[in-house]
Amino acid sequence: MDIVILGSGNVASHLGKxxxxxxxxxxxxxxxxxxxxxxxxxxxxSQATHQFDRLLIDADLYIIAVVDDAIxxxxxxxxxxxxxxxxxxxxTAMDVMPSGISNYGVFYPLQTFSKExxxxxxxxPILLEASNESxxxxxxxxxxxxxxxxxxxxxxxxxxxxxxxxxxCNFSNHLYVIAQHLLEENGLxxxxxRPLIHETNEKIRYHFPxxxxxxxxxxGDQDTLRQHGEQLTAHPDWLAIYExxxxxxxxxxxxxx
Amino acid sequence: MDIVILGSGNVASHLGKxxxxxxxxxxxxxxxxxxxxxxxxxxxxSQATHQFDRLLIDADLYIIAVVDDAIxxxxxxxxxxxxxxxxxxxxTAMDVMPSGISNYGVFYPLQTFSKExxxxxxxxPILLEASNESxxxxxxxxxxxxxxxxxxxxxxxxxxxxxxxxxxCNFSNHLYVIAQHLLEENGLxxxxxRPLIHETNEKIRYHFPxxxxxxxxxxGDQDTLRQHGEQLTAHPDWLAIYExxxxxxxxxxxxxx
Numbered sequence: 010m011d012i013v014i015l016g017s018g019n020v021a022s023h024l025g026k027x028x029x030x031x032x033x034x035x036x037x038x039x040x041x042x043x044x045x046x047x048x049x050x051x052x053x054x055s056q057a058t059h060q061f062d063r064l065l066i067d068a069d070l071y072i073i074a075v076v077d078d079a080i081x082x083x084x085x086x087x088x089x090x091x092x093x094x095x096x097x098x099x100x101t102a103m104d105v106m107p108s109g110i111s112n113y114g115v116f117y118p119l120q121t122f123s124k125e126x127x128x129x130x131x132x133x134p135i136l137l138e139a140s141n142e143s144x145x146x147x148x149x150x151x152x153x154x155x156x157x158x159x160x161x162x163x164x165x166x167x168x169x170x171x172x173x174x175x176x177x178c179n180f181s182n183h184l185y186v187i188a189q190h191l192l193e194e195n196g197l198x199x200x201x202x203r204p205l206i207h208e209t210n211e212k213i214r215y216h217f218p219x220x221x222x223x224x225x226x227x228x229g230d231q232d233t234l235r236q237h238g239e240q241l242t243a244h245p246d247w248l249a250i251y252e253x254x255x256x257x258x259x260x261x262x263x264x265x266x
Numbered sequence: 267m268d269i270v271i272l273g274s275g276n277v278a279s280h281l282g283k284x285x286x287x288x289x290x291x292x293x294x295x296x297x298x299x300x301x302x303x304x305x306x307x308x309x310x311x312s313q314a315t316h317q318f319d320r321l322l323i324d325a326d327l328y329i330i331a332v333v334d335d336a337i338x339x340x341x342x343x344x345x346x347x348x349x350x351x352x353x354x355x356x357x358t359a360m361d362v363m364p365s366g367i368s369n370y371g372v373f374y375p376l377q378t379f380s381k382e383x384x385x386x387x388x389x390x391p392i393l394l395e396a397s398n399e400s401x402x403x404x405x406x407x408x409x410x411x412x413x414x415x416x417x418x419x420x421x422x423x424x425x426x427x428x429x430x431x432x433x434x435c436n437f438s439n440h441l442y443v444i445a446q447h448l449l450e451e452n453g454l455x456x457x458x459x460r461p462l463i464h465e466t467n468e469k470i471r472y473h474f475p476x477x478x479x480x481x482x483x484x485x486g487d488q489d490t491l492r493q494h495g496e497q498l499t500a501h502p503d504w505l506a507i508y509e510x511x512x513x514x515x516x517x518x519x520x521x522x523x
Contacts (some may be wrong), residue, residue, distance in 0.1 A: 017304030019480075077482075077490055079484055100482070100490045119458065121466055123478045132461050158461070169452045172458070172494050173445035176504075177459055178466040179481030180511040183439035186475045187517060188430035195426045201376065202413070202427070202434055204389050209378055209435040209465040217456060218416060218443045221380045223276075224355070225334075233357045237429050246514055247433075253510055254437040257503055261443060 010151055011092075013037045013065055014017050015043035015083055017076035019122035021098050024074060025053045027130040031154040037065050061086040068092045070151065072116060077101050093144050095243075099171030102164045103138045114139035114148050117167055118156075121178050130155045136162035136170065219265070226258035267348075267408055270294045270322055271310075272340055273331035274302035276477035277354050279333060282310045284387040288411040294322050318343040324345050325349045327408065329373060334358050356428030360395045371396035371405050374424055375413075378435050387412045393419035393427065444504050448473045476522070483515035 017040035034051040040046035043059040093112040116137040135152040139145035152159040181253035225233035241248040277406035280442035286366035292310040297303035300316040307314035350369040372395040392409040409416040498505040
């Protein structure tokens with residue numbers, strides 16, 4: 010497949026590498042910043058551009074992997090192309106595409122991408138939506154070339170999945186950030202709780218989170234909750250999170266009874 | 267080492283099994299509920315009691331692994347024993363011990379224990395505090411018999427570690443609970459985001475959470491934040507968590523600039 014990637018961030022980079030490893034030809038990388046385009050194009054043995062009027066118009070697939078806010082702008086800037094156009098955003102509707110384009114869709118890899126770490130795409134769910142059946146077939150072929158977990162997904166479902174992803178990935182990471190601060194402020198190392206974080210998540214691989222909730226809030230251990238609250242008074246932001254999360258855990262536990 | 271375990275919950279069970287596997291003799295299991303005591307004693311090839319006046323008084327080590335609220339009550343109920351007494355609580359001070367006892371301490375395994383899943387203790391940090399050097403030596407020997415990660419830890423440090431553990435383990439699990447609800451309410455399976463949760467935590471094994479924060483909040487992606495907020499209006503509790511966490515992530519990002 011001949012592919013053009015628009016974007017040079019984490020999704021563009023990881024997806025581009027994975028597609029290239031699967032044997033696709035990444036013919037061009039576009040980025041507003043030519044240095045970023047060149048850096049990624051170099052890795053993908055591709056050519057770079059930052060000008061829409063230099064965009065190749067004869068590729069099979071155009072993957073717009075830019076921040077959500079910029080998708081519309083990229084779509085407006087692009088010349089008319091023959092191939093299929095997709096974006097990779099969890100929270101952007103498929104019908105963001107301008108009228109006049111007939112083959113378009115969404116190619117959403119449900120994963121967190123950081124420049125610090127490579128991704129094994131083979132187990133990453135790829136959620137697809139397409140404007141018509143032939144486009145869906147094309148996207149399915151590309152998706153299956155990099156992952157064994159490919160599913161159809163409507164815009165409405167994808168938006169819910171994206172919110173669930175924000176809760177379980179972005180927010181949980183922030184809880185680790187708070188833990189890191191708490192430990193380091195007290196001369197302790199984050200390493201101490203790495204085994205705990207690992208185990209917490211190992212449990213989730215084979216159980217449902219509802220079945221493995223632990224801690225003072227679910228036990229209704231008021232002494233500990235009060236004591237923790239007192240210890241967090243110097244950090245009102247963390248205290249607010251502590252109280253809100255503890256209340257939510259307690260409510261959830263009551264609901265299950 | 268001759269050991270008596272007081273308690274029959276998750277910590278008592280997992281710790282008891284691990285100690286027994288390391289070759290210690292769990293001579294007795296006490297629980298307020300004789301059926302629970304018998305069930306655990308059976309697994310540990312030990313004897314069971316629910317009566318304090320039947321407690322063996324000649325063991326080397328008494329491990330009180332009950333809910334925090336019940337530690338004092340157990341201490342009051344126990345007959346005078348010759349051996350060392352420890353509790354396993356993250357948030358309870360060492361000096362909870364009644365006067366008149368001289369060999370006591372804390373044996374805190376920093377891990378989350380569920381009845382659903384076995385634990386490999388070899389990497390679990392065991393945090394120790396003791397009333398005197400000989401007791402510390404004894405606890406250190408027992409701890410190293412089950413784990414390669416044994417550290418001294420004051421009551422003040424342990425309380426901070428426990429709060430950090432609540433944030434990173436208990437609260438993150440509740441975020442997964444919310445994600446599960448969101449998905450299931452919309453006919454989607456929790457399985458979909460398991461690879462994402464796994465990857466989020468793989469990152470944390472080798473990076474600091476501060477360095478790998480992703481998502482709309484850290485990018486300041488107002489469109490997505492607003493859209494997610496609108497989609498959560500039917501769930502005010504989750505919306506409150508969404509807003510508080512997103513604000514906290516944004517503040518943290520600004521701090522780092």
